Amino acid sequence: MNPINSRYKLVxxxxxxxxxxxxxxxxxxxxxxxxxxxxxxxxxxxxKAQRVLHTYSFHNVMDYFFAGDDxxxxxxxxxxxxxxxxxxxxxxxxxxxxxxxxxLKSSVALAVCTNRATSMEMIIExxxxxxxxxxVMTASQVSNPKPHPExxxxxxxxxxxxxxxxxxxxxxxxxxxxxxxxxxPFIAYKSDLPSLAxxxxxxxxxxxx
Numbered sequence: 001m002n003p004i005n006s007r008y009k010l011v012x013x014x015x016x017x018x019x020x021x022x023x024x025x026x027x028x029x030x031x032x033x034x035x036x037x038x039x040x041x042x043x044x045x046x047x048k049a050q051r052v053l054h055t056y057s058f059h060n061v062m063d064y065f066f067a068g069d070d071x072x073x074x075x076x077x078x079x080x081x082x083x084x085x086x087x088x089x090x091x092x093x094x095x096x097x098x099x100x101x102x103x104l105k106s107s108v109a110l111a112v113c114t115n116r117a118t119s120m121e122m123i124i125e126x127x128x129x130x131x132x133x134x135x136v137m138t139a140s141q142v143s144n145p146k147p148h149p150e151x152x153x154x155x156x157x158x159x160x161x162x163x164x165x166x167x168x169x170x171x172x173x174x175x176x177x178x179x180x181x182x183x184x185p186f187i188a189y190k191s192d193l194p195s196l197a198x199x200x201x202x203x204x205x206x207x208x209x
Contacts, residue, residue: 004104004106004107006107007209008167009161009166010161010165010167011111011166011167012166012167013113013168014172014175016115017189017190018171019093019094019112019123019127020123020127022090022091023054024091026053027053028090029082032079033079036074037078049065051173055146055174056115056146057115058139059145060145091127095202098128099202099203100203110134111133111137111155111159112135112137113152113155118138120138124136135159137151137152137154137155137158139151142154146174147178149181151178152179152184156184166185167185167187167209168184169187170187173193175193176195187199187208
């Protein structure tokens with residue numbers, strides 16, 4: 001496979017909604033918590049709640065749904081008993097991802113920057129992504145997850161490169177804000193967020209390298 005002549009040294013990917021379609025699994029996760037508390041399932045027409053549960057860190061999502069709730073601690077304790085592998089069957093790899101990573105890996109470094117905390121290692125193993133990403137930055141490795149720029153800045157520091165030498169591919173406002181504040185050019189995946197470029201398929205990234 002011919003090398004790509006890219007102006008960038010690194011491509012960073014978000015996980016949920018970018019590497020994998022995980023929206024259904026995220027709904028199942030938080031609906032399980034609601035069911036445990038004897039509450040109705042989440043309203044899937046509530047787009048603000050959808051954005052929060054799909055893009056923010058676990059701690060931020062739980063605070064969104066349960067801040068000030070007298071059963072908050074119960075909700076948190078139960079949520080931590082739900083295992084990733086019970087949700088994995090409801091996740092799907094995004095089309096064209098492996099083809100894109102295979103073309104990129106010989107020319108640029110590849111990294112993940114996600115608000116997931118503990119399941120990323122299993123996701124990489126279970127979905128055949130081992131060997132692609134030389135840095136995986138999760139919410140558990142930072143004091144301030146996205147939308148704070150800290151996770152992206154730690155990725156840049158890992159490689160010793162400047163912000164304009166990397167691209168960040170994300171689908172949520174938290175990704176866009178983190179990229180903006182870290183000074184990293186942002187590519188919006190299946191999203192109309194303000195960005196350097198917008199792509200609907202992973203293979204379209206080659207137009208912007």
